[in-house]
Amino acid sequence: MTYPQSFVIDALVQYAIPLQIDNSQPARQTLLHRLRHIWTPDCRVLNHNGEELYRWEGYLPPAEFAPRMLFGFGIAYLREKRYDNAEKLFEDVLRRFSTAIAAPEAQYYLGVARYRRDPESDEMLEQWAQLRARYPGSEARVKQSFKELPEPAKRSSSA
Amino acid sequence: MDGKAIVWESDWDAALERARSENKLVFLDVFNPH
Numbered sequence: 001m002t003y004p005q006s007f008v009i010d011a012l013v014q015y016a017i018p019l020q021i022d023n024s025q026p027a028r029q030t031l032l033h034r035l036r037h038i039w040t041p042d043c044r045v046l047n048h049n050g051e052e053l054y055r056w057e058g059y060l061p062p063a064e065f066a067p068r069m070l071f072g073f074g075i076a077y078l079r080e081k082r083y084d085n086a087e088k089l090f091e092d093v094l095r096r097f098s099t100a101i102a103a104p105e106a107q108y109y110l111g112v113a114r115y116r117r118d119p120e121s122d123e124m125l126e127q128w129a130q131l132r133a134r135y136p137g138s139e140a141r142v143k144q145s146f147k148e149l150p151e152p153a154k155r156s157s158s159a
Numbered sequence: 160m161d162g163k164a165i166v167w168e169s170d171w172d173a174a175l176e177r178a179r180s181e182n183k184l185v186f187l188d189v190f191n192p193h
Contacts, residue, residue: 009163016186019174020167023191031171032189042189048179050171069186076184 005062008069015073015089016045043069045076053079067097071106078109083117104138107131111144125149 003009012018021028023040035044038057045054053076060068074089090113093106111127128144135141167188168174178185 003165004163006163009165012165012186016184017174017177017181018165018167019171019185019187020169021171021187021189023189024193035189037189040189040191042187044187044189046175046178046185046187048175048183048185050175050185053184073184 005066008062008066011066011070015070043072045069045072047076047080063097064101067093067100067102067106070097071102071109074106074109074113078113078116081116083113086113087117098134104131104135104140107135108140108144122149 003012021031023032023037023042035042040057041059042057043055044052046052054072056068056072070089070093074086074093077083077086077089087110090106090110093100093102094110097103107127108131111124111131114121114123114127125148128147129149131138131141131144132148168177174185174187177183
């Protein structure tokens with residue numbers, strides 16, 4: 001249901017080699033044990049050494065699957081210190097899927113990527129200010145609440 | 160659907176080797192066919 005959608009296919013093959021494992025096959029059980037597999041669908045993003053960089057489990061409809069996958073690719077690149085690629089993916093999620101469940105996390109980690117690239121800049125706080133404004137009820141907002149720019153002063157209305 | 164389809168690797172090592180040569184990540188989907 002999810003994979004036939006062209007926007008999902010395009011995103012997947014642009015960034016990754018698709019690998020699929022059938023968990024009912026006896027020959028796969030050793031690998032599945034090593035992966036600590038417990039439920040399907042079980043989606044992982046790996047590097048070319050087979051190291052796991054991001055994962056999630058459970059069904060997502062296409063409109064949530066694509067941003068979650070793109071976000072996962074962004075986290076993978078962030079862990080690999082490929083900050084330009086990571087930022088581009090987080091920005092893509094925010095631009096194309098701004099109401100998706102993954103969007104607040106993309107906003108949060110866009111700030112993290114900017115900080116990792118240049119700890120001296122204020123860009124992390126600027127991204128986190130956007131997180132506060134755009135996704136005030138999100139878990140990501142709670143995570144960033146320890147460090148933030150002051151709220152802009154409210155303008156008083158003139159009579 | 161518009162006729163596109165994903166061509167899935169099923170071989171772990173082959174997928175990692177392709178990822179290395181093409182400078183890509185690997186997207187692993189563990190599924191149950193039933």
